Amino acid sequence: MKRITLLIITALAAMLAFSAGLVAASDDGYPDYDIIYTEPVVGVVFSHTFHVEEAGMDCDSCHDGVFEMEAQAAQAQPDYNMLALSEGRYCGVCHDGDTAFDSNSRCASCHIGVIGYNRANGIEEAAHGGH
Amino acid sequence: MNKMKLKLDKLINEGVENLSVEERRGFLKMGLVVTGVFAGGSLLSVTSNVDKAFASANQFAEKYPYKPHYSMIMHIDRCIDCELCKAACAETNKVPNYGFRTQILERPIPDGIDQKREFLPVLCNHCNVAQCTRVCPTKATYKNQQNGIVMMDTSKCIGCLSCQLACPYNARYFNEEKWAVDKCNFCFDTRLSKGEKLTACSDACPAGVRVFGDLSNQRDRVYKEVHTVSRTVWVLRPEAGTKPNVFYTRG
Amino acid sequence: MASSSRISGMTLNALESALVGRLKTGSNAYYLSLSICAMLLFAGSVAGLQATIGGHHVFYGVTRQVSWGVLISTYIFFVVTSTGLCLVSSIGHIFGSKTFLPIAKRACFLSICTLLAGFFVIAAEIKVPIRMMVYNIISPNLTSNIWWMGTLYGVALGLMIVEFICLQINAHKVAIVAGFITVIAEIAANSNLAGVFGLLNGREFWHGPYLPIFFITSAVMVGSAALIFFCILAQKINGGEMAPEMKTCLSACRKVAILMICVILFFTIWRTVSTLAGMPNGQYVGVMAMLTGDYALSFWGGEILMTLIAPLVLFILSGGKRMRMMLVASALMVFGAFFMRYNMVIVGQVIPVYHDLGVTGSTELLKYFPTLNEIVVVLGGFGLVGFLFLQGEKIFNGHKVEEH
Incomplete structure (x- = not known):
């Protein structure tokens, strides 16, 4: 229950931030909400909090060499897909099975899917449980 | 009674170091069963139990009840819940937004080490011992005698919904436009009968989760995977005894 | 005409007047109950019909x-x-x-x-x-x-x-x-x-x-x-x-x-x-x-x-x-x-x-x-039993049983 509440709060915060055209940032300067990609498939999560606090990475580990500062900018690129990752681009720079787990494994650790996306955005699925 | 008690008291603890190799192996097997439960659904150990999924062991070994015996094996570790399958199904089969023929379930695994969740695609299991077809009062739902697909004759459906209750997989819903219960038929009318080899969902899956095929064909991938001894294959809700034709595996 | 159609030794006219006579013997409470039951039955029929035509998904829970x-x-x-x-x-x-x-x-x-x-x-x-x-x-x-x-x-x-x-x-x-x-x-x-x-x-x-x-x-x-x-x-x-x-x-x-x-x-x-x-x-x-x-x-x-x-x-x-x-x-x-x-x-x-x-x-x-429609249909069922029971008591004269 706590997790769901947390997720909903995070989602609301994220929506607020997007609608205002702002990027909410924590004290250290990185967004404290989950970024959820919707292209090329819905529901791929990236957490700054995890990558900075747990994995001990710095801003310049990724920015601006691998990812632009603007959130979700990468998904506008036509080559932002699993093939690119396996060829060592985007997340695949680290997720090569060496530095971090291979992007070709543990699919559902990043993919939270439509279910996860809807939950984060507080969307009740019409067909869920109903009818 | 007293004598018995005395004898028991005098018994020496044998300790685990005296266990034979066979006994230890037995314990390991028990461990596997526990893992199976953890993995979501009981294990269907292919080596010894796969015949349980069929009408009889003979049918399994030599002859399948149906030709082709349509079947699907889900590689669930590849499922990312993008739901492109669901969208393709809805478009191909005109599934209204209040219903679904296939669905992705999410199983949270908070204590998972590598990942915290897993997705399970579900659809009609086209069971060999289908309960929906047994309970239908008017034979509006029936098993196709050639290919084993559980089909609907919408003109006969009275809407009693007993098939919905009988289904252990939540595969059926009432379609208000058709005035009949609607369900997955492996895209028989929309694709297979028109020469397509795959169902819409399996065609649309970008991750190769849904492998559709013919279980009666020894060269088919479904046949090979279900019959590979080292591969762990299971079915959902085996206790319902419906002998489903949708299998689950990882890797 | 009347003499040609006889039931249990009674002419139809006689049967009719006997039945009307029996139905008229009820107390005020009887007629009140009867009309309540009839109204429930009517309401239940309407609710059921509405749902069957308008869709169960709209009217039922x-x-x-x-x-x-x-x-x-x-x-x-x-x-x-x-x-x-x-x-x-x-x-x-x-x-x-x-x-x-x-x-x-x-x-x-x-x-x-x-x-x-x-x-x-x-x-x-x-x-x-x-x-x-x-x-x-x-x-x-x-x-x-x-x-x-x-x-x-x-x-x-x-x-x-x-x-x-x-x-x-x-x-x-x-x-x-x-x-x-x-x-x-x-x-x-x-x-x-x-x-x-x-x-x-x-x-x-x-x-x-x-x-x-x-x-x-x-x-x-x-x-x-x-x-x-x-x-x-x-x-x-x-x-x-x-x-x-x-x-x-x-x-x-x-x-x-x-x-x-x-x-x-x-x-x-x-x-x-x-x-x-x-x-x-x-x-x-x-x-x-x-x-x-x-x-x-x-x-x-x-x-x-x-x-x-x-x-x-x-x-x-x-x-x-x-x-x-x-x-x-x-x-x-x-x-x-x-x-x-x-x-x-x-x-x-x-x-x-x-x-x-x-x-x-x-x-x-x-x-x-249950939704309102479902509840009203249920009440309609009770109304039907009540209505038939009340009528039956009068029409069949208290269901008296003779020795046989």
Whole structure:
């Protein structure tokens, strides 16, 4: 229950931030909400909090060499897909099975899917449980 | 009674170091069963139990009840819940937004080490011992005698919904436009009968989760995977005894 | 003209004036009850029609997974009561126990009424009733419990009408034959109704031989209570002193009811204990929902207190003589049995089919609550029984039974 509440709060915060055209940032300067990609498939999560606090990475580990500062900018690129990752681009720079787990494994650790996306955005699925 | 008690008291603890190799192996097997439960659904150990999924062991070994015996094996570790399958199904089969023929379930695994969740695609299991077809009062739902697909004759459906209750997989819903219960038929009318080899969902899956095929064909991938001894294959809700034709595996 | 059409030695004109005369003898309370019942029946018909035309998904609270709601449980309530009435009355006029003879006609009539009420409610629940009438006949599925149940109850209804007519015109031999076949049809129909639920392997809450045994036992229990209830009410409608034979009969019905309450209590206790001990998947959550969860009030209040404990105590205290106490006891049981059926039908469905997989949305029980339309249809069913019962008492002159 706590997790769901947390997720909903995070989602609301994220929506607020997007609608205002702002990027909410924590004290250290990185967004404290989950970024959820919707292209090329819905529901791929990236957490700054995890990558900075747990994995001990710095801003310049990724920015601006691998990812632009603007959130979700990468998904506008036509080559932002699993093939690119396996060829060592985007997340695949680290997720090569060496530095971090291979992007070709543990699919559902990043993919939270439509279910996860809807939950984060507080969307009740019409067909869920109903009818 | 007293004598018995005395004898028991005098018994020496044998300790685990005296266990034979066979006994230890037995314990390991028990461990596997526990893992199976953890993995979501009981294990269907292919080596010894796969015949349980069929009408009889003979049918399994030599002859399948149906030709082709349509079947699907889900590689669930590849499922990312993008739901492109669901969208393709809805478009191909005109599934209204209040219903679904296939669905992705999410199983949270908070204590998972590598990942915290897993997705399970579900659809009609086209069971060999289908309960929906047994309970239908008017034979509006029936098993196709050639290919084993559980089909609907919408003109006969009275809407009693007993098939919905009988289904252990939540595969059926009432379609208000058709005035009949609607369900997955492996895209028989929309694709297979028109020469397509795959169902819409399996065609649309970008991750190769849904492998559709013919279980009666020894060269088919479904046949090979279900019959590979080292591969762990299971079915959902085996206790319902419906002998489903949708299998689950990882890797 | 009039002399050519004679029924039981009466001309049609004479019959008509006799019936009108009988209908005019009611008290104000009688006419008030009659009009309330008629209004309920009318409202129920409108609500059912509205849902059938406008769509069940709009007007009923049922969902994809809880696809059978209060209408199915009400159907079960009525038809199981019908079976019970039929069985209790058969003790007298089929199997020859003279004690049970005074209720024979009324029980037969009420059994028809409750069965009709069951059909009334199920007609509002079946989504495409027109197809049912056609394909039940031209495309029967003999492995389907629901087909057998519907067909056998249909046969039972026809036979009971024959039986009732024969009882009216004193054709007792035909009545007994028809009655005997009816008993068999009713028992078979009742157990097939239980089989609709009990044979579903994938629904652990229902699966097993328990339900058919439970259904037939509770049918006799509710049937005997319903007879006590309606006979005492009829006494109040028709006025006068209750005949001593009727008193003896109701006292015997009370004994049947007490015995059956004990059997059902025994079943309920052991079902609960066995579930708590073994915690079988699917069953355990259902039983816990009734013991401590969302269905606790309906279970403890409706099923245990109203249907079993309170009637048991009152029936014993009444000694078979205090009619007011017996009326209260039987009323409690008849209306309590409604909750007994509701719990059985709904709790079996609110356990999601993927409950044991631990998937999101399936770890908790599903929700169902009847909508206004559903409740009005249910009331319409009660209205139908009440209306026919009240009319029947007048038209058939208190269902008096002559010695034969």
